[in-house]
Amino acid sequence: MLMLAARDVTKRYGDIIALNRVSLELSRGEVFGLLGSNGAGKTTLMKIFATLLRPDSGVAVVGNADVVRDPLRARRMIGFVPENPSLYDKLTGREFLNMIARLRNMKQADADRGISEMRELFRMGAELERESDGLSRGMKQKLAVSSALFHRPPVLILDEPTNGLDPRFAKVLKDWLKDYSRAGNTILLSTHVTQVAEAICDRIAIIHDGGLVALGSVREVCSKTGAATLEDAFTTIVGDS
C-alpha cells in the first residue's frame, strides 16, 4: 500500500528549479532516506509532502490525500520535523506538546501517554516544564521530534532529525524509528549522515540539482557505482559539482 507518492513534481523559486519532475513512491512500513548536497531539493520535497509548499506541477500524495486538494487530510496522517525547528519560545515543552495534541483533537489521556513515552525515550525531565527559549539546541530538537512522534502518525517526514542530538539520543531515535516502521508506519527522512541512512533506511534516493539521480536500497546504490560504502557511492554520484 502506497503511503507517500510524488509524480513528476516540479517546484521553482523564481528562475531556480528546486525540483525537476521528481517521482518516487513509499510503501507502508518503509523507511526511506533522502540524500543530497546542500540545496539539492531534499527540503523542498519534504515541505511539499508536509503541505508547506505547493508543487508548480505534478502531484504529491500522502496516503490517498492529495497535498494540494486535501491538505487537512494529508496533515492528519503526518508528523513533520523541519530542518531547523523553531518552537514557541514562551511555551514550556509540555505546553507545546499539549498544544499539538489539542490541534489534533487528541484525547487528553492519549496525549499524556504520548508525552510520557517521549519523556522516557529522550530522558526529558524538568526541561519539559521550562520555556523553550531557555533550552539547549539538543533539547529543542528532542521536543520538535517528540511533537512529530507522540501522536503516532502513520507517516513521518523528518528533515535531518538527528541534528543537534548527541550520539546516544541519535541512536535512541534511530532504534525507535526502526521499531516504528516495523509496526507498519512509513518514514521519509533526509540526512547528510550516510551512516544514518545505512543503519535504518530500506531504500534511499539521492537528489542532485533538483532531480533524482539514484534510487534503490543502499546495497543497490553502492553496487551500481562499485563503491564499498554509501559515502563513497554518494561522492561518486554527486561528484565535485
Add this chain to the structure above:
Amino acid sequence: MSAFSIHAADVVQSARFSTARYSKHRISFPLSILQFLGSIWLILRIVELVNTSNAPIAMPITPGSLLFAAFMIALGKGAIDGYNRMVRNPSLVFLLQQPLSRRSIVAAKLATVFSFNLAFVALALGSATAMIAGLHMQIPATGLFIPSLVLAAIGGLASGFAFSVAASLSTWRKKITGLASLAVVPAIAWLVLVQNEPPLGNMFAFLLAVVPPTMASAFGTSEWLAEAWNVQTSSPGKSGLRSSRAFRLPWMTEPEAALFDKEIKTAWRRREITISIATLILLTVALSSFDFLLGGPPSGPLARFTIPALAMAGAYIGAALVLTSKGLSSIGGEFDSIWIVRTAPVEGHAVAVGKVSAYLIIVPAVVIVSLPLSLMAGLPWAVTVMLAFGALVVSFLMIAVGLYFGARSPSFDRNTGGLPDSFTMYAVFILGLIACVVVFAPAPLVFMSDRVLGLLVAILMADFSALLLAFVVRTTGNNIDALEV
C-alpha cells in the same frame, strides 16, 4: 568602516524583505503611495481649513505640544526598532563575535534606525512642502518649526534606542537606574515644550541642545549591549511559575482554544499584555490631563465636540498602538515557528480565530480609555454610552485593518518583530482612521437630532464592525491556508 558594512547589510536585507512582500502584491505599492499622499493632503487641508475659517477648536494644540508629541512618537519608534533590530535580534551573535567594538555595532544599528525613520520624515515633509507650494495652500508655517520637528525626531529616536537597552538589563535595579536616568530628557522636554511654551526660536535651541546628550546616551548603551542581548535572547526558561492551566472561551473548538491559549500565554510571558495595559493607562492619564489643561468646559461654537473628539482620538491611538500592531504581526510574528500551525490538521480560519480572540481581550481596556474624559467633564450619560460604542467600533475596525494587511503580506522579519515597514504601517493606520470615521460617522450625526436613534445606530455600527472583523478573520484564514513557507 565596519559600522557602515553592518548598516549596509541592514539596508539591503530590509529592502529585500520589502521588495519580496510588495512583489507578491504588486498593487500594494502604488496604493500605499496614493494613500500616503492622500493622507498628507488631508492633514494639510484640515490645518488650512482651521487656519482660514478662524474656527475656535478649543484644544491646547500648540507648536510646543506638537513638537513634544513628535519627540515621544519618535521615542516609542526608536525603542521598538532598537529592541527588534539589536537587543532582541538572535543574529546579532554574528556581529558580537567579530573583532569590532560594541560601539561600532551600536553606531551601525543606530544609523539604520535613523536612516529608515528619518527617510520617512523627509518623505512626509517633502510631500507636504510640495503640496503647499503646488496647491497654494494657506498653511501657517514658520521657518523654524520644520527644523525643530526634525530635531525632535532625532532626539526621540536616540532616546528610544537607549531605552530599549536600559529596559533589557539583567536586574530590576539596573533597569530602574537606567530608565530613570534616561527619563530625565523627556521630562525636561515636557517641561520646556508643553509647560513653558517658549517662542519657537527657543524651542529650536532647546531641541538642538537635547540632541547631543540623547546621542551620547544611545552610544553609551554599547557598554551594556552584550548584557541586554544575552538577557533578551537566552534568558533561562522559567520553571517555577509556569501554570499548566489552559485558557479557553466556551464556544471555541479544541484547535481554536489551543491557539488562543498559546497566544495568551505567549503575550503574558513576553509582558505584551502588561505593556499594552500600561500604554492604555498612560493614554487615559494623558487624555484626562487635557481636561485639566482646558481649565474648565471648552468654549466656542465647536466646544461640544471637543471632549468627544478627544475621547475618540484616544480610543483610536490606543487601538492603533495595542490592537492594529498585533494584527499586523499576527502571521509574521510567528517567524520560523509558522511550520507548527501550517503542518497541523487545522484550517487557517481556526488559527485566525485563536489569535483574534486573544487580541479581543484588550478591547475592554481600549473602550475604558474613551470614558474618563467624558465622565470628568460631566457629559450626559448618553454621550458616554455613545463614546463607548464608538471605541468598540474603533477597536474592531483597527484589529480588522491590521489583520487584513498583516495576513495579506506577512513580514517574517525578526528585525521588525514581524511588523511591516514604516511606510506600510503608516498607510494602515491612516486607512484604519478613515474606516473608523466612515463607519461610525452616521451614529453621531443621527444622535444630534435623536439620541435614542443615534444610540441604536451606534449599536448597529458596532455590530457591523464586528461583522467586518469576522469577514477579515475568514479571509485571513484563507491567506494562512495559501501561505507557502
